[in-house]
Amino acid sequence: MTVPPRVTVPPRLMVLLAAVLLLGGLSVWAVVHAAARAESRGLARAGKPAAAPGAVTLAAGPERRMLFRTMEWGPHRDEVVSVPADDPGAPRVSAGVRCLRFHASSGTGSCLQAVHGSLGDTYRAVVLDARLRERRAFPLAGIPTRTRVSPSGRMAAWTVFVSGDSYAGTNFSTRTSILDTRTWSLQDSLETYRVVKDGRPYHAADVNLWGVTFADDGHFWVTLATGGRTWLARGDVAARSLTTVRQNVECPSLSPDGTRVAFKKRVPGLPEDAPWRLHVLDLWTMRETPVAERRSVDDQAVWLDDRTLGYALPGDFGADVWTAPADGSGAPRRLLTAALAPAVVE
Secondary structure, three states, X not given: OOOOOOXXXXXXXXXXXXXHHHHHHHHHHHHHHHHHHHHHHOOOOOOOOOEEEOOOOOOOOOOXXXXXXXXXXXXXXXXXXXXXXXXXXXXXXXXXEXXXXXXXXXXXEEEEEEEXXXXXXXXXEEXXXXXXXXXXXXXXXXXXXXEEEOOOOOEEXXXXXXXXXXXXXXXXXXXXXXXXXXXXXXXXXXXXXXXXXXXXXXXXXXXXXXXXXXXXXXXEEEEEEEOOEEEEEEEEOOOOEEEEEEEOOEEEEEOOOOOEXXXXXXXXXXXXXXXXXXXXXEOOOOOEEEOOOOXXXXXXXXXXXXXXXXXXXXXXXXXXXXXXXXXXXOOOEEEEOOEEEXXXXX
């Protein structure tokens, strides 16, 4: 009887087989882990702000309410939710409408949305009625960053980041649009407005505008940037004009009584990546008051009432909403966890 020859595997082949098995195992683990992580993001977590579907309205009611984008992981993440203004920790009532940025006033909502596609995300601005139903939508040229509705609910404005402007280099570029929701007339870019800077007509290819805040349906304030500097500019819709008023102002927010503008200001000596401090400008005296918040705020603040500001800072779930007195007194406190873009409805 002949003994069959013994089969031996070369050491290099053994190493290769072991590497293939190891990589295969890691790939399976990565897929399973990613699936489990994605699934867990869809689940609400104990002890965190709870949200449930319900009726949400932008119309005035018997109580003041805050509407905002909830960022808590769970089935309602990124949806617009409502809580009583005097009980911000109450369970969140979700409207089922997802917005990256949101603002509302007098029964009109502006919701900047992402539309996820197989080739990438696109974006659109959606005008909502008082029951948060879509009235009309407009495609956006870039990633949304700011939106506001005029006090009457008639006008809406939004700003997006865009790319491709040759002057921009490594800096960002923006487009800001204003919409009349009564006539559906859209001014696609405020860069077509006539600019008066420091008392003289001004023309430059690098003019950027962002962060509209409305005084009324015909007038607004906005950030104007050119030559590496920023200004607070006063806008006139009918005249299609912008007039600079003060330097080193970004993301203005007009108080409900129309007398003050909250804004972020670059403060010399602060780190390059965190240069902003919140200030409030009195439009009568042009006196600036620093807010008690000592952290850098990269947000367009909102007025929760005539005396109080709300603004976003980074948080465990992306962002939290903090609040501080507008007169510089007191201390900041966290108002809403896992929240962004608040608007007060009353």
